[in-house]
Amino acid sequence: MELAEESFLTDDFLRQLINVGEVDILVGLPTHNNAKTIGSIVQTIQSGILSGFPRDRAVIINADGGSRDGTPDLVTGVSIDDLRPASKVEALRTLHAISTKYANSPSSVLALRTILAAAELLHAKACVVMSPESSNIEPGWISKLLSPIYREGFDLVTPTYSRHKFEGLLITNLLYPMSRALYGLRIREAYSPEFGFSGPLGTQFLGRNVWNDGTEGDGVELRFTLSAITGKYRICQSFLGEKKHVERRAADLVLALRQTVGALFSTLEPDFPVWSVVTASQPAPTTGGGQPSHLEPLRVNRKRLREMFSTGVSELESIFQSILSPDTLAELKRIAGMGEDEFYYPAELWVRTVYEFAASYQKSVISRDHIIQALAPLFRGRTFTFVTENRNASADEVENNIESLCLEFERLKPYLLQLWKSGE
Amino acid sequence: MREMIISELSQALHDIARSFAHFLPRLIVMLILAVLGWVIAYVIKAVLRSTLRLLNFDKLSENAGASQLLSKAALPSATEMLSRFVFWVAWLGFILLGVSVLGIMGLQEQIAGFFLFLPRLFVAMFIMFLGLLAASFFSRATLLAAVNANMPSPRVLSLAVRSIIVVFVFSIVFEELGIAEQTMLVAFGIAFGALMLGLAIAFGLGGRDLAQRFLEKRVVRGKRQENEDEPSPL
DSSP, X not given: OOOOSSOSSOHHHHHHHHHHOOOSEEEEEEESSOHHHHHHHHXXXXXXXXXXXXXXXXXXXXXXXOOSSSHHHHHHHOOGXXXXXXXXXXXXXXXXXXXXXXXXXXXXXXXXXXXXXXXHHTTOSEEEEOXXXXXXXOHHHHHHHHHHHHTTOOSEEEEEXXXXXXXXXXXXXXXXXXXXXXXXXXXXXXXXXXXXXXXXXXXXXXXXXXXXXXXXXXXXXXHHHHHHHHTTOOEEEEEEEEOOOSSOOOOOHHHHHIIIIIHHHHHHXXXXXXXXXXXXXXXXXXXXXXXXXXXSOOOOOHHHHHHHHHHHHHHTHHHHHHHSOHHHHHHHHHHHTSOTTTOOOOHHXXXXXXXXXXXXXXXXXXXXXXHHHXXXXXXXXXXXXXXXXXXXXXXXXXXXXXXXXXXXXHHTHHHHHHHHHHTO | OHHHHHXXXXXXXXXXXXXXXXXXXXXXXXXXXXXXXXXXXXXXXXXXXXXXXXXXXXXXXXXXXXXXXXXXXXXXXHHHHHHHHHHHHHHHHHHXXXXXXXXXXXXXXXXXXXXXHHHHHHHHHHHHHHXXXXXXXXXXXXXXXXXXXXXXXXXXXXXXXXXXXXXXXXXXXXXXXXXXXXXXXXXXXXXXXXXXXHHHHIIIIITHHHHHHHHIIIIIIIHHHHHHHSXXXX
């Protein structure tokens, strides 16, 4: 094992890694106050390794962000012996579990950096990062995310999930269609807390100058995926099952925009030589097929969405004048005045809005964080239209609508290029 | 008697001629300094204008809200204004330097005072620019946060933040310039106090019912409603 001359890892953590030696498989588990769920998640991970990779050297690396509920102790305290009676397969090697505290407060970027550094030091061939909040994790997920890397030579495995048709709308209405149109690869969940990667890809990303720049903190998982695409690594998708969280909470939209859209916009500038020459998108190899979206009724307060859109357009007009073209702003003002029954935010206008935001982000017409925040009310307007359009739609119809939005993003890509070049 | 008059007259003419001969080189030096100063000030202006354009100063000024103020007052861009200001300050400096060469009594102290005032003027301008930039940034941040949190009257909140910062900045600027320090201190105190009192009255009396409804909505039902009614974006 080679140690870097200067490592940000603690001496104690390095000592534990040296004791482990080289491994074939590494499971990274970033945590912060996850005591309620972490025990069962670690057991599921162990079970997944035991059943899928019994002959291979494996380690679980817990990167903790200063938990105060004893999460690290729970990770290292789970014994594999508890699983053996229930499992038909015996592990032929010791399964290690190491925990380290990277900081006193949670940071996805520091957690991933710690996991990548550990993977590099242990010469791990295949790695997987698991979310401590996935309440419905199954042992099979480990194999689904690791096998394509370990046995088929892929470098990155992103998951696909079965979701409710109105869940993950930021992904289906912006992140997926835009990343697909720009980077040319149809990765459905480019921003995911669960993913598998090869040792070389991890080492390549660890070596990139993205760790000390303050702007790179948000959305590191998305940057990782886009880095794999631009680096021409082999990428595939694996269907995991239903997407559930520990508790159903209204995610902070602005935070979600910063982590996803902010990360996507900020990578466009350095990646311009790559995405500017992409003319069409290709499907990514996918294993496990997929299940249709859930269609059960979900209460959505459309009135509130429309009101927040209209208020946003009216109150933030001075900000939008710096970001949007006069035509787009005029069109937004027109639809902001519509009643709930006739309100419609068309796909083409949405795509033009997003592209103009991306170009303004590149030009830094105002603070970049303010540009991202200003997108929130407009996204609510688009959410209103998507929910209305797909209220009675079947799973196939929802997929068709998402596909046509993706094609709109691809069709209008020259408009983004035109805006981009005018800012250079 | 006649000879005395002629002698005094010739002496006076001689003195005038000598004084003029003594003064003429100084006048020429002053004119040379003024012309040289104009050339140097013009070069400084041109260099400064190019540098500011390279640094995208107009965009920074736009962000600070200064461009909008200039535009409303039908004044040129911020780059042009600053370039012209520096040109005039530099040229005026050279002219005053030339005037001091003339050796006119009483003007020396005024000229020295002008040169001592210059650093304070530049510091005050710098503070004002940064202050306007901060006022613009924080008022926009307040506006965005208020709109995204669905708070009532986001523009009023934003304007209040901007006003507080601008009043504070101008009080510092006037203090730096040494202009009516006491008056500015009192004016700042009155303006700040009035603003706070106005807000207190607005929220406490005028918006009592609104505040009650708002708090009820946010504290009692807001979280639950938000959980149920807005789908998770990720």
